[in-house]
Amino acid sequence: MPRPPILLMTRPEPQSRAFVESLGVEVDVVISPLIGIAPVGPLPDPGRFAGLILTSANAARIYGEIDGTKGLTAWCVGARTADAAREAGLEAEALGGDAAALTESLIARNVPGPLLHLRGFHSRGAVADRLIEAGIETHEAVIYDQPAQPLTPGARAALDGDRPVIAPLFSPRTAEVFALYEPFDGSVHVVAMSAAVAEAVEGLPLAGLEIAASPTGADMAETVLRLLSRLAALETPEGGQ
Template identity: 35%
Template sequence: MGEVTLPHAPYNAHPFLMRVLLTRPLAQSEGFAAQIRARFGEVVETAICPLVEIVFLPVEVDFSGFDAVVFTSQNGVAAYHRLGGPARLSAYCVGDRTAQAARGLGMEAFSADGDVRALNALVAKKANGAKLAHLSGRDVAGKIDGNITRIEAYFQAPVEPSPAMQALLAHDDTLIVPLFSAQGARRFDAAIGQGSRAGLHAICMSRAVADQLDPAQFKEIRHDGPPSAKGMLDKMSDFFPP
C-alpha cells in the first residue's frame, strides 16, 4: 500500500535521475516525498516502501486537565485527532511537518524544527509550568522535560520488505535512503539481509541513527548537519544538479 510501481528501465534512462527509497510509515513517507519533489524537481524519483505501519491504541483521554499538547511525530497528531482532542489546546511540535498537521486540526502549533533536544528547549521557553500531554508511540527516542503526562497512543508494527524494495536493492545502481530514527535504521539494516547490489547512500538524521547501520552494506553514511527535515534535504542536495 502506497508503494510506487517502478519501471524496469535502467537508472540512466534520464541523464540526472536518482532514486530515493523511503521506508517510514506511509504518511511520513508521503510528506517527505512531497518535500523532495518541491526541493529537487523531476530529477528524483521516490519509492515509498514502508517497513512499519502505525497501529492506534484504544485509549481514553480526558484532555480538559491539560494546558497544551506535545507532538514528537505526525502520528501523535493523528492519534490526538482520533481521540477527539480539542483544537483549543496549543501544540509544541518537534518539526515543521508535525506542526502543519496540528494546524490542520485548528490548533495553534509551534515548531522546534529539530530533534527532542530542540523540542525541550521550545517547551522550556514557551510552556514552562504548563500541564502537558505527550501523545506518543510505544517506543520513544528521548524524554520530554517538564510537567508532562505521556499517553501511549499507538505503536509501530513491522512490515516485511515489499517486492518493490527487493527489486530496488537487487539493482546495481545508486539508491539514496533517508533514515530519520534509530529504530528505522535498524529495521532497514535488517531488511538488507545478506547484502544489496545497489550502491546505498544512507542519509541519517543524526549520528545516533547512523550508528545503527553496518557500514559494510553502504557506499556512504551521512549524518552531519541539523536534525531536521531541511537538514536531511541539505545532506541530499549534492546528488542532484542545481
C-alpha cells in the same frame, strides 16, 4: 550505459511523495514504507493538561483522527508537526527540530504544567522524564504503534541491483527496521536525519552514510540533492555532458 541513482523512500506514501516533490528534480523513486501507523488508546482527557507535546506529525494526525479536544496549546517538533497539529484544531508552536531541542526550549521557558506528551510506542528522548527532572509536571500517553513492514519486491530489487540507491531515513525506528534487511548486494547510500538515526545503521555494508546538518526536511532535501548530483556525476562517462 550509465545507470542513474534510485531514491528509496521508506516513509508512508503521502510523506514520501511530498518529500520527493520538495526536491524539485526528476529522479527514479521506489516507495517502500517500513513502518505502519496503528492507533492505540485510550487517550487521557487532554482538558486536564495545560498543553500537549507532539514529537511527530503522526501523533498530531492521530490526535485529529480520534477527535481530541480542540484549541489546546501544542508544543511541536518541527514545522510539519506544527502544521499537522493546527489541522487537528490545536494552537501549535514549533520548538526545535528534534525532541531534545524541544525539551530544552520548554525547560528554558519554564512552561507551566501539567503537560501531556502524546507519542508512539517506539520513542526516544525521554521527554517526560527530562521535563519532570526540571520541575515541570509532565505525563505521557502512547496513542499509536509503529509496526514494522516488509520491503516491497521493488525495494529489494533496488537494494540488490546495479544502480546506486539513496535511502533517506527519517527516524531511528525506520533505520532499525531498514537494518533488518541487510546485507545488500548493491551500492546503498543512507542519508540520516540525525546522529540517532545514523547510529541505528552503523555497521551496515553501506557505500556511504551522511547526516543532515539539522533534523529538518529542508536539510534532508539539501543533503539528498547534493548526493544525487554527486552520484549522477560519477555515472557520467568521460567526455559526457
